[in-house]
Every structure is written in C-alpha cells, then in structure tokens.
Amino acid sequence: MKADASQISYRPKLGLAAASALVLLVLALLPPYIGLYQTQLLTYGLVAAIAALGFNLLLGYTGLLSFGHSAFFGIGAYSVAFLLRDAGIHSMELYILLGVPIAAITSALFGYICVRHTRIFFGILTLALSQVLYSLALKLFWLTGGTDGLRVPRPTLLAGMVTFTGAGAFQRFINGYYYYVLGVFAISVVIMWVIVHSPFGKALQAIRDNETRAAFLGIRISRFRWVAFLISGTFTGLAGILWVPLNGLTTPEVLYWPFSGEIVFTALLGGFRNFTGPIVGGIVFTYLKTYAVATTEYWQLLLGVVLVLLVMLLPTGIVGAISALYNKLRPKEKSS
C-alpha cells in the first residue's frame, strides 16, 4: 500500500516565492529614491551577495571552510581584464560567457587538489593556492600590470544594445548596470536555490552532517565535494566578473587572502546555516565596510570588533538571529 504523501507538504511554500518577488520588486524600485551613490553601493552589495552565495555552498551546505575564494573572484575579474586587453572584447555578455568557464576550470583544478582533505587542511590548501595566484598577479607585471593592476572601462550591455559614452555616461552606467547585476543576481539565487534543494544538494548536506554515514549510503564523498567546490568557485568567479566593470580596475588585492577573509565574514555576518544569510551578509558587509572606511583609518580594527561581537552574540548571523526570534515569538500551532 502506498503511503499518503499528502499528509506533510514539502512543496516550496508560495509565501517564499511571493516574499522573494516582493524583495526583488523593492530592489528594482529603489534607485530613483536612493540616489546614484547608494545605487552604486547596492550594486557592490549584490555582487558580494553572489560571491557569498557561492561560498556558502561549500561552508553552509558541504561543511568545508575555504580561505581561498579570493582566487575565483580574482580569476573572474582578471579574465574580464584580459578579454578586454588581449581580445578587444567590450561586451558584458561575452565577459560572462567566457569568464565563467575560466573560473569553473580554475575551481575544478583547485577543487581536485583540495577536496581530498577536510577541516584545517582543506582551509590551508585553499589559502595556499589562492596565495600562489596572488603572487603570480603581483610578480608577472608584463601580464597583470603588477600592483598597478588592469583598467576595465565600462562595457556594453545586452549584446551592444546599451552603451555608455558621452555626457552623463557614468550616471547611466550606474543605473543600467544596477539592473543588469540585479538580473544576474536573481538568476543566481534561483539556480543556487534549486541546487541546494536538489537531491545533489541534499547529498551535500548529508556529507556535511555525517561523512561516514553518507559514505555508507553509497555517496561518493570526494566526487560530490569536488562538484560543490566547482560550483562554489564558479559563482564567486561570476561575482568577480560583475565586480570589475563597476570598480573600473582590478589589482592583485582581490586575490589576496584578506579578501578571502571578507568573503568568510559576509557568510558569518548573514548566517551560513540558512540560504538567505549570505545574501544579507553580502549586502550588509558592503555597507559596513564602506562606512567603516569612511569613519576611521582604523576601519579594519572596527570590522574586527564587529566580527568578534558577531561570533559571541550572534553565532547564527543576522538571518539566523531573526529566524530564531521569529520562531520564539510566533504563536505555537495547536496539535489536533
């Protein structure tokens, strides 16, 4: 006899879809009200959210803490710079189409080396590999421009249909690019949501919770971790691709380990044990860092204090804390 599967609903809640659509609508309506600077800042925040979303597939869903995700962000950024300088490409779509596979290949290679290890060994390996890329970017001046970096002017959007030249180009770019990044962000969120709710995503969570048991269910641990690493790095690479036209310049700083630390920070800030945590963390961290830098020259100290307080007072991050509070305050369902 078949069990009655209808008794408990595991279907995605309509409320979740409605809330997501509402958030997207609010984000789409914001620019005219918040001005150019805040729009630019929010674009940076959305880029950081994509990077954190990718990072969290490894930390939150697979249980692997990478200290080297700056490598993929930097690879994405430098790919754009190379495509522009060496191939004369100005199209944002081509940057994404060509840059994403480059980030994926790099992630696949790094992942192949790293996923054979876990815990601190995994973290140190990712850190070491990202530092190799940083050193190369720093020393190969003829290729990367060294500490001067490589300039990336404003690209064309939507297959060259939208260009940014002439008077008011900067303003038009910031507004247009915001919607472009928002679109990519929305697609990225949907793709990642499907991945973490797929059988593959559930298997990653099983590996995270209990590697031994997962192996005794026939799940090939290293292979799954490698694929998770590949996807994670690719998403972070995509963030790097989107970031560089906004920044106008890429330097070895984006490959340096403190930048990896910032990605870890974003996930912790938002909360890495839930899907939306890194998204919120990415946006909040962007504002936090911007205002910390503007407030004091000791901004790193300020961020350090925030990180300590976060770990001590909000170990589940902003979203985790809000979620816990909501669960505490909401009326309990009566059992029938």
Added chain:
Amino acid sequence: MILLQTVDLRKQFGETRACDNVNFTVNKGEFLSLIGSNGAGKTSLVNLISAHLTPDSGQILFEGNDITFTTVYERIKAGIARSFQIVNLFDGLSVFDNVAMSIFSRDGKTVKIAALAEHDQDVRNETFDVLGQFGLKSMSAVLAGGLAQGERKLLDVAVAYALRPKLLFLDEPTSGVSTRDKSQIMDTVSSVVRAGAVTAVVIEHDMDVVFRYSDRIVMMHEGRFLADGTPEEIKVNKDVANILLGVPLSA
C-alpha cells in the same frame, strides 16, 4: 543457501587479534545474532565485511563473488548495508530527508542537480512507506537531531533498510535505550526486516533480545567463533554460559 561467507578472515591491531581466522557464514533469509563480550571482535568483523576495515588476510565472498578488496561503494551496490553502534544520522536534515537520502543514493538520483528533491514522487512515496513501517511517519518533518534516543535508533535502522539491501548488519540497535523501548525497537525491526525478506545480522548484548528474535546465534570470543547454533542450542552451551557469566573457559 549461503549469502555471505568469510574464509580465514584475519585482522590484527598491534598484539590484539580482532578477527582470528574467522570462517563465518550467513544464510539467505535468516535473522542472525552475533554475540560476545566487549572486545570479542564482533564490530571488527562487521567493519571488515562492510569495508570499514581492510583485512590482513582471508577472503570475503558475497553471493559467491570475492568482495574482499572492493570499496564501500561497491559493497553497498552489491547489497550490503549497515547501521552503527553509535547512532549515525544526518542531524541537520529532517527524518524524511534522512530516509529519502538512502533512496536517492540507491537509485543513483543524488547526481540530479537541476530538479527539486521534494518533487520526486516515487522517492516521496517510498520514504513515507519506510517511515510508516518504522513508526516514524508522524515525525517526518522533525530534524533527526531532535529525536529521542529510541527514535534515533529506529531511524538509524530505517536509513540502512531504505537501501533495500540483501544483507543488513545492525550494530547494537537497542544499546542506550530503556528496557521497554528495546522490545518495541526489536519488534519493529524484526517485523520490517522479515516482511522485507532481508537477511539480517544483529550485534547484541541483551540475551533476552537475542534469544527472542534470532533464528541462529553465533558467539565470538577473543576474535574467534566459540559457538554457533539455534537459540535452544546456545542456551545450553556451557562455553557460552561461562563467558556470559564471566567464568574462564578452563574453569
């Protein structure tokens, strides 16, 4: 009909012989209990058969095929599953997802990345079916980490059972639970396993449980087999009684 056979299986840890030329057979369809005092080598034997350990020498034959040096993955695909002495669950996943994960893995569906797990109706139905058999259906949405010990033990077995193995090893399925819960757990496990025509090998210390549910009992002592027989034969075996009462064999 012999389902599993070990030939002179040997595993040594330093000076300790965990398995000392063990020749073990499991017949298809039987409910077998593996007993013995702590350190007798029971769990080591199961670890060797399930590929958690590699033997120093000897052979493991499953359905006539030599699986001695095959991987965990290959043994699971061949039809050998196990639960663990210390409950091994995915605590961050729901009870439903714990069992569903076994079914996804068994059916080779864990590679699906672009489809929502909850939309797989076959897996949903089978998961609820398995949970229903183990009396856990009402707890489907609860996180496994939030279950009581007895429920965790049952879920542990359900996760292994959902692989639909030919041979299921259960390592102390009632350890750490109350006497009342023990009977309930063993009643459930025994009826599900027998109804599913799964061959089961249970490591157990509680002799009431062993005598009540087993078709055959094998006793290990210091890495060797000491006795092998029906519950009635084991009950009157002097060596078994001596070991269980803590009296040396020579006494």
